[in-house]
Amino acid sequence: MSVDRLFDLASSHHREGRLDLAESHYREVIGNDPTHWTARFGLAQVLIRRDRFDEAISWLTPLLKRENGEGDAAAVYRQLGLAEACAGRPVRALAHFERVLEHEPDDAAIVHLVANLQQALGLDQAADASYRRALALKPLILIPAAVTPPDFRVLFVFAPGAGNTPIEYLVANAPFESNVVTVLPDMDYDFERLRGYADVVVNLVSDVDRGQASLGFAASFIGALGRVAVNPPERIAHTSREAVARRLAGVPGCRVPQTRLHPACDLHAMTAQAAPPPPFPVLVRPAGTHGGEAFEKIDDLPQLQAFLAKHVARHYYLTPYVDYRSNDGYFRKYRFFYVDDEILPYHLAVDHRWKVHHTTTGMADHPWMQAEEQAFLDDPWRVFGTAQREALRAVRDTIGLDYFGIDCALGDDGTLVVFEVNASMLVHGNNEQFPYKTEAVERIKRAFHAMLEKRVPSR
Template sequence: MVPSILAQAETLMDAGRYDDAIKTLLLARELVSREPTICNTLGSLLLHVGKPQDAIVWFETALALEPDCIQAVSGLGMAYQGSGDFGRALRCGERAIAAQPDDAVSWYRQGFVLLELGRSIEALASLDRAISLKSDYKLAFGKRAEVIESLGKVPEAMQAALRSCHMSPEDVTSWSRLGDLLQKYRDFDKAIAAYDKGLSRCPEDFSCFFNKALALDALGRFGDALVTAQRALRVEPDNREALILCGKLELKLEHPAVAHACFQTVAEMGVVRNHPAATKPAKFRALLLFSPEAGNTPYEDLIRDSCFDADVLFALRHYRNDPQDCSDQVDVVVNLVSETDFGLDVMASAIDLADSLHRPVVNHPRLMLATDRESISRRLSGVEDAVMPATTRIEAKDLRRRVRDGDMNAFPLIVRHAGKHGGDMMELAGDADTLSRFAEEAGERTLYLTDFVNYSSPDGFFRKYRFIFVGDQILPYHLAIGDGWKVHHASTRMAGIEWMRREEEAFLNEPERVFGAKGMAVLDAIRRQIGLDYFGIDCSLDSEGRVVIFEVNASMLVHLHNAGFEYKNPHVIRIKQAFERLLERRAKEYRSSVSAADTFWAKSA
């Protein structure tokens, strides 16, 4: 009986019918569970079709029958690796290496897992050991380049990637990896050349097409990027990331209907992305509502290496999500959709979805409706000891008419395109001619006009402070010191001026000393007035110590990419930890309410 079942499964495997092979073995579950060899076969098949959690059960069954079975130990390690449990994968790898210390594959897998655990130096040693046992080990050379790059040794990583290409000139993966490395360090033209080398070897390689499209997008070659992304999509028609990229590029090329079709195809697949917790088991599961058709709270760095699992779901204009697409295990919902200038249709969909899930919602989309610049200026105009410049939303054509009619006298004014952040499409107009020219160039777009407040410090520099509000906490994020009124941290001279960096560090360590009790009270009043769970403020201080408010919204970026400003990292981590605690608290409250309800109905039954 056992040889017959195994023979049937092997025949199906040889024909590429892996799912049928799995079904055949599962139909004889009781018999299979008594044979370690077939358990290993079933585990390997489940790994092959992307079901590592199911594979774990069968490798563990094999080990219960034959504790020293190295095939089962190795398979179990790969299954743990595939499910994101790298700690257990590492322990399996150590057992495999102890049993067969001269097996290059075991050393390679151990290097892979160590890299995932952030133990790059140990990973490098494992990969070097694999290469010493197998001098032409292409996978190990490629992974070695990745490890070296993670250690910040860019020239050495580039040499390792090039060596991998020279060793395996016909291997498309080597060229793709080189392209990825070049792209990461913004050498986009050379990255494109590397991807083209890979495509000359394998004309239908998805990774080369997809990543080449990303490089073309970064160069602003949106049309070429779209053509390339569409070629990637023809290779993998159901690939979520390719569909999303095509949608983003269609938006940039001002084809919103086509973009929406791409995004809806992804939305209909259910959960868009999964972000597993850094350690297992996860403390809770969060569902993130995100829209590619509107501005969002940047979330990738905020949730990286967190204690919770996170799923991402798309909210789209005129699209109703099926709440059944969401896991029953979701404990808390986080709304990321934050832009209301052109996203009211999206916000309506997000509100509908958030209400339908019957879970606690952080930053409920309904609360976002009054966070556009004009609404914020009205809401905060009465805050004591604050300066809130008046902001008016206006269509460009109406502004042109008002300028022609001589109805604009209060200069200077800041004029910007609605929906833009980071200083893009924004100018200080000191007279009617400048304002008229900006309005003409804006065509039919919507603009904001804001009264200008000269917030320069006595030393002539302009200081812009950013705080992040998390629950009832007010946490400093950065201080940008600039030579002109339009200040953004990345464009200042702070990287080369030590006193500026020292001042920022001092602010981060003791913001109360800079803002004083009065300034911190103003910030707390703003927190209470806005009412969001998570948002940010860009502000300054005038000569009287009043808080000058520039911007308040939930769209502000928090990240850990602070080369040269490493003193910022503890404060970013503090924000991340506060965000985690906020979500965990809401998740626990939900679980407690469910448990209480279950107890009530049990007693009532």
């Protein structure tokens, strides 16, 4: 088969999401023509989508050194920035995106990415300037619809550094047009023009600890638009970890460890034995953080003192530890997403450690774990019986958001053990190791689309 034909096949598979075939054909092209710039670039893009970031970088870097000037340096720096960002290396990602702007200084989307990274790295003044520049260049970030004309338009309200709901997967290849607007204080907005992009409005500001001030800006902004919003800021304001634990405390069928927010000075007083210590063991995390990197089980005051020295913050959440092991000794953490009136399974994470995160478990090496997760995703109500389903519904009614996630377990007495409830949880489609998850994830995406369509005024 000719090189041109192989490349056409690789490109076709790439566009259609058949990444294994795309990779194979790109490699065939390169085997026949090692200098084929576009095939090497395409292979790197595929590797990024397959979460093989360092391998992608090893293919991209030589493309910057082509003596004949072939190719697009800005495009290469853009992909390098994406790979480094996905690999969790924001400093390197920022440097690459800044190189993109040397070639294309008016790329508003890249300016916005630079601002996000500056914000994440604590470069607040630089981030504020970049966000304002991005808004001046282009008030809206457009994610085109998969159809022309789009079925409707959605305006997503975003606030820098405020723990926004991740939507990249949810809006990809959607039948509606997505427009993201950044909300900043002291900015003039053309609300009359913005209403034309707002058949539906979605508030993305979802982390109370990181976005308390931004929730006020978002509420004023949406109020000026005169539109009802999905996940309105006024409801998000009552979803801090402490507020959720307090609100769910009396829900029948639920066991909710009562999380409390503590100023750093109070915890330092405990470690100095100048204040009563909490009942150990206790789970500690800095306010405004998610995931497991700065989240530990503390068994005594010296451990608490070491944690505070390692993870410096103004406030911390303390949560009583609950041993939720199943009878076989494994910990099981279930995640559902609430989308309008639906409660949809997203994953089951199984591990021998109490701190369970799907990406850090050994599930890829244990077929029985995968089989159990697949059975849960196919029919969650065989695992969660009538009482547990009613408890999940009661959680939905109490929280009152249109879209959010819940992490929970099943106690040995059948109670729903609730760990976390918020609208900041991630839905993604990178399920190559666990292909059976795809349909469950797609169900959430379809439900999200239906929820938005239902809110279009003319419908």
